[in-house]
Amino acid sequence: MSRPYRILYHHRIRADDGQAVHVRELIGALRGAGHEVVECALVPKTGTGPAAAGAAGAAASRRSLWQRLSLPRAAVEVLEILYDRRGRRMLRAAAAALRPDFVYERHALHCRAGLDVARELGVPLLLEVNSPMVAEMQQLGRLCFRHRAAATERAVLGGADAVLAVTRVLGDLLVAAGARPERVHVIGNAAEPERYGPAARALAPAVRARWQLPVGAFALGFVGYMRPWHRLDLVLEVMARPGFGALVLVLMGRGPALEPLQKRARELGLAGRVRALGAVPADLLPAHVLACDGALIPAINAYASPLKLFDSLAAGVPTLAPDQPNLRENLRDGENGLLFAPGSADSLAAGLGRLLGDREFAARLGAAGRQSLLDQRWTWAGNAARVIGVYERLRGGGA
Secondary structure (H helix, E strand, C coil): CCCCEEEEECCCCCCHHHHHHHHHHHHHHHCCCCCCCEECCCCCCCCCCCCHHCCCHHHHHHHHHHHHHCCCHHHHHHHHHHHHHHHHHHHHHHHHHHCCCEEEEEEEEEEEEHHHHHHCCCCEEEECCCCCCHHHHHHHCCCCCCCHHHHHHHHHHHCCCEEEECCCCHHHHHCCCCCCHHHHHEECCCCCHHHHHHHHHHHHHHHHCCCCCCCCCCCEEEEEECCHCCHHHHHHHHHCCCCCEEEEEEECCCCCCCCHHHHHHHHHHCCHHHEEEEECCCCHHHHHHHHEEECCCCCCCCCCCCHHHHHHHHCCCCEEECCCHHHHCCCCCCCCCCEECCHHHHCCCCCCCCHCHHHHHHHHHHHHHHHHHHHHHCCCCHHHHHHHHHHHHHCCCCC
16 A cells, blocks of 8 residues: 555445444444545444534434434435435535545445545545345335336446445346446455454353353354344254254344244243343443354345354354355355255254254364454455455556
């Protein structure tokens, strides 16, 4: 790197969820590498940027209103379309002070503000994409202005100087949606391995003790918002089988699937082997993950790069995940994780049985998972370096 770069980071995220984690972590890593990053957003995630730079009370009120806003879907889409005017104004104002080397934007439905302002400034647009937005919303039946959304997405994907997809699977979908193949790069999610160091490890035994597990229990952890399609019911089916009496399910999070899952556990006589902890604060999550004997991704969509995968790898906790192409980009069955046939309780039982029956193998698998994360630099610092590498290749005339 010849010098630190000035980066204008634009997003339209309201919620404080996994999307916000990605924003905070990447901005933090870019700043940690010496780059100047200005966050441009209605709801800043790092406490800096245009919305946070004004009067603190007004900014807090604006964020609160934007986060609480709940409207019919069509009205939300109209606001998303109208947002571009506001987004362009914010970007222009921030750019006047920053004079950015490039604009980095997290792709959003109906949003082309980053592309428009990058073209005005004559700087590259690096577009981060985490899902095939139009196709996803259409599949969910939540897209009201389909033709407009598709046209905007095609223009932005085709116009971006670099499209940063979180998996190769997603990258292929984005090419079909309008991205230029030579401009697509894969930068997945990541974790911060230092958070799973000595301090968190020292806390883990006390965390586990609060769970009041039976002697010899195997604590299988799930982290995240629980929806029916996550298929956590598969775990209960396995737990009810002979030979799995040591298995305890530890749930960290909330969601609409939690209550039905607990009801089903009671029906199966498994309530005493399910620990529902609720949402775990981010600063305590590493110790909670480390307190588990295994980590589960019961189901995931076909193109995602799940944050929880990298957290369990960073923790050195053996991970079970569905056997599908996007997860095989990071996991090798039996080497740094275990893969099971999606939706199959029998296949999940085979993997869990292997971990329960050979705790030494489980420990080796977890250690190999952490080593793969370190070797491949699936870290936020690694991702920041990848982003800068993409920009420097553009600057040098490459794709």
